[in-house]
Amino acid sequence: KDQTYFLAHLSPSQLSRALFPLGALTKAQVRQLAAVAGLATQARKDSQGICFLGKVKFPEFV
Numbered sequence: 001k002d003q004t005y006f007l008a009h010l011s012p013s014q015l016s017r018a019l020f021p022l023g024a025l026t027k028a029q030v031r032q033l034a035a036v037a038g039l040a041t042q043a044r045k046d047s048q049g050i051c052f053l054g055k056v057k058f059p060e061f062v
Helices: 004-009 012-016 027-036
Strands: none
Touching: none
């Protein structure tokens, strides 16, 4: 359920500009932070897709 597989498709230049704002937080920690913040997504089921892309196709995103 890890989405880092998409990193393999990035060029070294793209990867050098990538930001990972959640750093070393676990999924459980992120869900806890979301719950504290009152975000509706904190109880959302896990998905297999790249959820943050929405309807944007992967090649268009990168």
